[in-house]
Amino acid sequence: MLKNAKFVQDFVDTAANMYRLGWDERNGGNISMLVDEADAAPYLDLKKVIRTIPLGFDAKALAGKYFLVTGTGKYFKNMQKDPETNLGFFRVSEDGQLAELLWGWSDGGRFTSEIPAHLMSHMARLSVDPENRIIMHTHPTNLLAMTYVHECTTEAFTKTLWQMNTESIVVFPDGVEVLPWMVCGTDEIGMATAEAIKNARVVIWTMHGIYGAGKDLDEVFGLIETVEKACQLYMMTQPIGRIHVLSDDDLRALVKRFDLSPRKGIID
Ligand code: 13P
Ligand code: ZN
Numbered sequence: 001m002l003k004n005a006k007f008v009q010d011f012v013d014t015a016a017n018m019y020r021l022g023w024d025e026r027n028g029g030n031i032s033m034l035v036d037e038a039d040a041a042p043y044l045d046l047k048k049v050i051r052t053i054p055l056g057f058d059a060k061a062l063a064g065k066y067f068l069v070t071g072t073g074k075y076f077k078n079m080q081k082d083p084e085t086n087l088g089f090f091r092v093s094e095d096g097q098l099a100e101l102l103w104g105w106s107d108g109g110r111f112t113s114e115i116p117a118h119l120m121s122h123m124a125r126l127s128v129d130p131e132n133r134i135i136m137h138t139h140p141t142n143l144l145a146m147t148y149v150h151e152c153t154t155e156a157f158t159k160t161l162w163q164m165n166t167e168s169i170v171v172f173p174d175g176v177e178v179l180p181w182m183v184c185g186t187d188e189i190g191m192a193t194a195e196a197i198k199n200a201r202v203v204i205w206t207m208h209g210i211y212g213a214g215k216d217l218d219e220v221f222g223l224i225e226t227v228e229k230a231c232q233l234y235m236m237t238q239p240i241g242r243i244h245v246l247s248d249d250d251l252r253a254l255v256k257r258f259d260l261s262p263r264k265g266i267i268d
Contacts, residue, residue: 016079023139023141032112044102049102052099064094068087069087070087084106088104089101127198136211140224144207147204149238157176164233167229169262171226176227177202197211
């Protein structure tokens with residue numbers, strides 16, 4: 001049973017943590033994980049395709065690769081207790097057009113509506129970081145709130161988040177890319193996200209949520225958690241008024257101390 005595999009256990013544990021933090025109301029959010037064949041093979045006959053589902057776009061660059069993905073309309077609240085209904089494990093077909101379902105979505109379900117943004121972002125991140133395995137999309141409350149009251153540009157948002165918490169520039173020196181509001185679940189938002197995620201591991205969807213990328217679940221969860229903490233500090237201090245934030249000199253001192261290569265154009 002694939003649900004006994006460590007990577008599935010880690011996946012549902014992470015989804016449960018995201019739910020408990022209030023990031024994933026109802027079916028909000030989705031996760032995809034690129035899985036090595038060797039990690040799945042002991043648990044599953046990889047020749048047995050349950051059914052195929054058209055992807056709706058060309059994923060040829062990922063042909064033959066395996067993904068564990070949350071299902072559309074599925075609640076994060078329920079992932080841990082019923083992974084086989086809420087998750088699906090598939091291989092991208094040789095022509096890059098189909099998901100070959102090998103396990104999961106046992107109620108006839110299918111992959112998240114955000115599959116274009118996920119698979120296009122996997123392709124984009126793999127082109128700049130061959131170690132990338134995870135794309136995570138979620139709706140953290142303070143981050144969303146901040147997109148209603150803060151200028152939604154990459155430069156302004158990155159600068160404020162770096163100013164709000166000492167950890168920020170250390171954890172995301174590449175900053176955050178910010179996209180304007182767009183209709184979700186489309187190829188267009190998928191392509192825009194993939195383009196942006198080449199420049200930074202975090203992409204913010206104005207008035208919707210966040211995308212994070214990285215090599216494992218903990219890393220991406222921690223990345224989003226750190227962004228969300230800075231947004232929370234911003235939102236908490238906004239009504240009271242701030243008497244100081246980290247200065248450019250403070251940020252430059254952190255760059256020196258942690259030997260960082262910060263995103264250009266923010267503090268230089
Ligand atoms: P899905 O239920 O299709 O994954 O959609 C949730 C979501 O967050 C859309 O952006
Ligand atoms: Zn969403």
